[in-house]
Amino acid sequence: MGKIKVGLIGIGNCASAIVQGVLLSRRDPSRTKEVLYEDIGGYKIGDIEFVLAIDVDVRKIGKDLGDAIFEGPNIFPRLIDETKTGVKVIAGPVLDGVAEHMRDIFMPHGKEVSMDDIVRAIKDSGAEIIVNMLPVGSEQATRFYAEAALRAGAAFINGMPVFIASDPKGEWQEKYKKAGLPLLGDDIKGQFGxxxxxxxxxxxxxxxxxxxxxxxxxxxxxxxxxxxxxxxxxxxxxxxxxxxxxxxxxxxxxxxxxxxxxx
Structure with missing residues (x-):
């Protein structure tokens, strides 16, 4: 079976856990025993391939995804020595992704990034699934990426609490259904919290x-x-x-x- 090509939005602690978990499972498949669903339709965790990474922090942009996950302000511990992925983090639009009181902590860039830029990046990367892990409260930014994924023909998994997959008006569900694309979310629970x-x-x-x-x-x-x-x-x-x-x-x-x- 082929790889599942994934793009990550927001390279924070959650992204670090996911990236390291995938890499660790490839090195030692026995480490996946605690995962609820180790095999889905023949696909396993090690079949995930990261092809795109987007963030707004200047410390992460331009670096390999496997290095960016250890940049500040991330604090998730290192689980594996070698984390290189060959994927460089690119800049996304800041929008409302950084709260005013967090600007000294996240260090957002000052670049202009358009919808066309992100749609092109998704298409060029070959990403089949976009996983959104932006900070809580990133309403505008989450809708931006949901739209970008839709235009690029990629599925969208929303891992934070902005109501996209559970949109009470049903507008996002209808858009993705019409495009024949999967839409999942919102706000994924941790394994035990x-x-x-x-x-x-x-x-x-x-x-x-x-x-x-x-x-x-x-x-x-x-x-x-x-x-x-x-x-x-x-x-x-x-x-x-x-x-x-x-x-x-x-x-x-x-x-x-x-x-x-x-x-």
Whole structure:
């Protein structure tokens, strides 16, 4: 079988984990045993090939993807010695991808990057799937890349909480359906984090006949994602996404959300 050609948008900690995970699985396939679905339709993790990488940080642009994942402000640990991919990180448009209070941390470039530039880059790379991992609150930037992937004829996986695949108006779903392209998302859960633990507990309570009148979770973290979310406006879609994930394990999700008894 052939390779799955993937383009990454946002070369942060999540991208570092994905890139290193793929490279590690090629070197030692036994390391994939903890992955939920080790084989999908005959494809395995090692079949993923990174062909495109886009970021806005001057420390990452122009570097090999395998080197850029260790540039600041990334803090995900090194899992493998050799990470070269042969793919150089290119500049994407900043748009709303960097919060004002994060500009000294992310160090965005000052270049003009157009839709045509990105569509051309996707086509030239041969990317079949674009994976979006921009910071929370990147509403405009996420829609930009969803449109770019669509124009370039690539599938789009949205790994952050902007409602594209779950667009309540159905506009994005219709566009991708019409183009015959896959669209997945939004806001991918980590393997084991606060939301999956919270929703598992509330689902268990429902199964055991317990009525949940009110519940909330507090997320504590030390990476740029949490620093980014200090700006309340950027947190709105994230909160809605996480609240919905937990609420729908209970009997009366709409009421709990409306009365703010689930947070």
């Amino acid at each position: 606060a939301t999956i633990l919270h929703s598992s507990l509330t689902a268990l309570m429902r199964e055991r006949g317990i009525t949940v009148n009110e519940t909330y979770q507090l997320n504590i973290g030390g990476n740029t994602d949490f620093l980014n979310m200090k700006e309340e406006e950027r947190l709105m879609s994230k909160r809605e996404s996480k609240t919905s994930a937990v609420a729908h394990t209970l009997k009366n999700p709409a009421e709990l959300i409306q009365t703010r008894r689930i947070r």
